[in-house]
Amino acid sequence: MIIINRGEVFILKTELFALAAALPVTVFAVSEAVASRGNAKGEADYLLILGHALENDAASEVLINRCKKAAEYLKQHKDTVAIACGGITGEKQTRSEAEVIRKILTSEGIEEERIILEDKSTTTAENFYNAKKLMGEGKTAFLLSSSYHLLRAQTLARLCGIRTKTLSAPTPKNAVISCFAKEFFAFPLMFLNLKEAKKHG
Numbered sequence: 001m002i003i004i005n006r007g008e009v010f011i012l013k014t015e016l017f018a019l020a021a022a023l024p025v026t027v028f029a030v031s032e033a034v035a036s037r038g039n040a041k042g043e044a045d046y047l048l049i050l051g052h053a054l055e056n057d058a059a060s061e062v063l064i065n066r067c068k069k070a071a072e073y074l075k076q077h078k079d080t081v082a083i084a085c086g087g088i089t090g091e092k093q094t095r096s097e098a099e100v101i102r103k104i105l106t107s108e109g110i111e112e113e114r115i116i117l118e119d120k121s122t123t124t125a126e127n128f129y130n131a132k133k134l135m136g137e138g139k140t141a142f143l144l145s146s147s148y149h150l151l152r153a154q155t156l157a158r159l160c161g162i163r164t165k166t167l168s169a170p171t172p173k174n175a176v177i178s179c180f181a182k183e184f185f186a187f188p189l190m191f192l193n194l195k196e197a198k199k200h201g
Contacts, residue, residue: 032180035151038168043077046141048131048164050124050153051086051097059100061172062146067101069169070144071108080142082110083134085118085127124153125190128160147171148179152187 049070052063059067074082082105086097096119106112116134121127135141144167145153157164171179 032151032183035154036147036168038150038166040142040165040167043080044140044142045081046135046139047073047080047082048141048143049082049084049101050127050145050149051101053089054093054095054097054100057093057095059104063097063100064104065172066144066146066169067104068108069167071105071110073167074110074114082115083118083131084115085121085131087119087121089122124156125160128157128162132160132162142167144169148183152183152190156190
């Protein structure tokens with residue numbers, strides 16, 4: 001006969017709880033790691049460049065990295081048109097994220113006529129609904145965002161009806177841990193974001 005005392009039962013329950021709690025974290029971490037690399041190859045009709053919150057009306061390091069990666073791709077694929085995504089998202093903001101993206105792209109040598117502004121949205125889901133209208137039917141698109149953001153962004157794009165491959169811009173080294181940690185909590189909240197965006201979609 002095997003006798004298990006209460007202390008052993010408590011330890012066993014604690015270990016099982018810890019295992020159950022660790023499983024979704026592990027699955028999410030693996031999914032993030034795979035998505036963060038990006039998977040786009042070749043050329044698309046459009047390149048969707050996701051914006052990021054501005055700092056005193058200026059681009060953050062996160063947004064600068066996205067724009068530089070976008071410029072690199074656009075120089076190699078001359079027929080691709082950029083859609084700069086992002087409206088005015090801060091109370092003191094006077095310029096849209098899309099405008100700032102265009103300014104950086106043109107400073108990197110990208111022709112202004114190759115850049116379409118999607119400057120009405122305030123959330124990522126709205127980015128996709130509005131960009132979808134600009135693209136029209138039957139067009140291909142690649143999605144560009146920061147490595148930490150790609151899993152959620154691509155999932156949202158699909159939920160908004162855009163099937164897209166992804167391009168990965170580097171996450172600032174001093175923000176890697178905080179950004180990826182934030183995504184764990186932001187991921188389930190995107191469904192609320194999607195529900196709100198559908199009202200305007």
